[in-house]
Amino acid sequence: MQNPNKVLITGGTGLIGQELSKKLLQKGYEVAVLSRNKKKDADIKAYEWDPANNKIEKEAIETADYIIHLAGANLSDKRWTEKRKQVIVDSRVKTAELLFNKVTESKNSIKAFISASAINYYGTVTSDRIYSENDPPANDFLGETCRKWEQSANRFSEAGIRTIIVRTGVVLSDKGGALAKMKTPVKLGVGSPIGSGRQYMPWIHLEDICNIYIKAIEDGNMHGAYNAVAPENPSNKEFMIMLARAYRRPFWAPAVPAPVMKLLFGEMSSVLLEGSRVSPEKIITAGYEFRFPELENALADLTGKS
Ligand SMILES: NC(=O)c1ccc[n+]([C@@H]2O[C@H](COP(=O)([O-])OP(=O)(O)OC[C@H]3O[C@@H](n4cnc5c(N)ncnc54)[C@H](OP(=O)(O)O)[C@@H]3O)[C@@H](O)[C@H]2O)c1
Secondary structure (H helix, E strand, O other): OOOOOEEEEEOOOOHHHHHHHHHHHHOOOEEEEEEOOOOOOOOOEEEEEEHHHOEEOHHHHHOOOEEEEOOOOOOOOOOOOHHHHHHHHHHHHHHHHHHHHHHHHOOOOOOEEEEEEEHHHHOOOOOOOEEOOOOOOOOOHHHHHHHHHHHHHHHHHHOOOEEEEEEEOEEEOOOOOHHHHHHHHHHOOOOOOEOOOOOEOOEEEHHHHHHHHHHHHHOOOOOEEEEEOOOOOOEHHHHHHHHHHHOOOOOOOOOEOHHHHHHHHHHHHHHHHOOOEEOOHHHHHOOOOOOOOOHHHHHHHHHOOO
């Protein structure tokens, strides 16, 4: 029997990485995660790295056929001070640079490098424009962060390694992330839109984002950036109405005013208060079929479990 392909996932302990690891194992891949804290009792093989000191367990790189780069400080964990913003950038960009240096120093050649990015590439702006992969990055903080993140990933491409960048929308999961935060007020019957409620909220079900990463491994024709968002892009108000309906709770019409959001979350509130539509046409044309193209079905699936 042929040896299974080995996939190394940075930040594989997170929301996407855990589910992706499970799916890859089910498909017969060997999976290892690259983590800052290796847990001895973990079910999945883990290697340790210390990006701040340029250290990675050598075997992690020597044995990988594919690298999926998901590592990155969570955007909503802490207030965006200047120090935190630097951590947000470095945890994505410096880590990708470290991976590149270690891969090019190694005798092992990887078959592809697949990196997360975010639809924030297009900017925290509310408009009716539908953004696609050829649009330029925005010059706000997250647009710049994504540009640098993708630039560091593209060093692999320049070195002749197939490189795929997954510009991800808000990932909906019953295991954490944005939905976990939004559902609490909704379940208490006080769900309401944020700010104007007119901002779009491109989203993707956890299962679809994992399947897109798997397609990126398996489809040798894929390279470059792909938007990973479901075809249906609701506004924030539409989203909250459907979430309340999914939980059979009333919808609380008065919105949380933008100034309150700014006071509570500082600059981070821009991600919640602004948003445009994003097109998934490129990934669909590449042959990807969404399991959850519509919000109603996605929410029915996720709220049924939590
Ligand atoms: N979830 C979403 O809605 C969404 C949307 C758009 C883009 N994305 C991007 O997709 C990637 C994966 O998302 P996720 O939701 O799975 O993220 P997550 O749950 O926050 O996990 C990210 C992982 O990154 C590692 N990490 C955290 N801080 C780090 C630091 N300072 N330096 C190095 N590594 C660090 C952690 O792994 P260890 O503690 O094991 O090192 C963590 O488990 C992220 O880059 C994220 O920005 C996610």
